[in-house]
Amino acid sequence: MKLLLITSVSEFEKEVCKLFKKAEILVYSTSDIQGQKFFVSKTIQDNWFSAQRNSHDSKLYFSFTTEDKIDVIFKEVEAFNAEKSKSNPIKAIVLDIEKYIN
Numbered sequence: 001m002k003l004l005l006i007t008s009v010s011e012f013e014k015e016v017c018k019l020f021k022k023a024e025i026l027v028y029s030t031s032d033i034q035g036q037k038f039f040v041s042k043t044i045q046d047n048w049f050s051a052q053r054n055s056h057d058s059k060l061y062f063s064f065t066t067e068d069k070i071d072v073i074f075k076e077v078e079a080f081n082a083e084k085s086k087s088n089p090i091k092a093i094v095l096d097i098e099k100y101i102n
Contacts (some may be wrong), residue, residue, distance in 0.1 A: 001064055001065075001066070001093050001097045001100055002064070002065060002066065002067055002070055002095065002097060003062065003063075003064055003095040003096075003097055004025070004028075004061075004063045004065055004070055004073065004092065004094055004098060005034070005060065005061070005062050005064060005092070005093050005094075005095070006060070006061040006062070006073075006077070007035070007047075007059065007060050007061075007091045008031075008058065008059055008061075008089065008090040008091070009056050009057065009058050009059075009088045010056075010057040010058060010059055011088075012059075012088075012090060013059055015080060015084075015090075016024055016059070016061060016090060019073055019076045019077060019080065019090075020061070020063070020073065021030070022072065022073070022076050023069045023070075023072040023073035023076060024046065024069055025063050025065050025069050025073060027029070027063060028061055028062060028063035028087065029061070029062050029063070030059055030060065030061050030062075031059070031060045031062075032057070032058075032059060032060075033058045033059065033060050034055050034056070034057065035055065035056040035057075035058040036054075036055050036056075037054045037055075037056070053077045056088075057080075058069070064097065064100070066095070067097060070094055071101070073092065074092060077090050077092050
């Protein structure tokens with residue numbers, strides 16, 4: 001059993017749901033989150049507070065699933081990012097589950 005976590009900007013919600021379906025992960029949960037990104041301005045006029053922050057409406061997706069399905073969704077996420085999302089890539093991680101109660 002593995003825990004799959006995926007984050008993306010909210011605009012990609014439909015696409016992420018399609019990725020889950022392609023991987024045959026039919027049960028997952030979502031949560032609305034606020035993504036934060038700090039950047040340093042290059043000009044003094046933009047650097048009034050020394051660091052500025054952009055926030056983005058984002059989604060967190062998570063599912064307990066098997067390794068074979070994770071392999072499929074990782075390939076799909078890589079393909080999506082290469083083709084459609086260089087500036088806001090979908091991010092995916094997997095955590096091992098040591099114990100669980102079903």
